[in-house]
Amino acid sequence: MLEEYIFNLSTLHDTKKLGVGIGDIALPGDVICLYGNLGAGKTTLTQAIARGLGVPSHCYVTSPSYTIMHQYSGVIPLYHMDFYRLNDSGDVIDLGFEEYFYLDGLTVIEWSERAEDILPRDRISIVISVNKNQERTARFFTLNDALARRFEKMLAKLLKIEKP
């Protein structure tokens, strides 16, 4: 079943709050695919996910577009990937990065559309779009019921805190 949820990221603060919320509920083996144009906020969201995962604040989370993958130690490992500079899934396989999807960490992938055919079915996709006022919206999709419930609960909690 395809689930869809929408979350407004009007300010940077909203993006940070969402990222921390995601990091808080992440479980080993989760795969999060981030979609959105250049500058949409994929790396910014991942920086907050790292904080939610307990990656210490002195560990700077930077864009891995040249190295393709950065690894950080939090409560569980964070594998932050960026496929922007890759051609297709063959490149991901050659580099051995698809093996990380099935390890005991959280994988967050920017530009995962480059390798759509090797992404695990049980992933969560987050599409960030930017409107003309530079405000962002995040839309969530997953085919996995348990993931959908876990994320829905977290999003509901964040919205309650925001709008008591």
Ligand SMILES: Nc1ncnc2c1ncn2[C@@H]1O[C@H](COP(=O)(O)OP(=O)(O)OP(=O)(O)O)[C@@H](O)[C@H]1O
């Ligand atoms: N609500 C918001 N959420 C996220 N980023 C925002 C927001 N408002 C402004 N920004 C700014 O937009 C920029 C987003 O850059 P970021 O590197 O996160 O984008 P990206 O999607 O990772 O781009 P790329 O495809 O080049 O990797 C940052 O400079 C950030 O400060």
Ligand SMILES: [Mg+2]
């Ligand atoms: Mg980026």
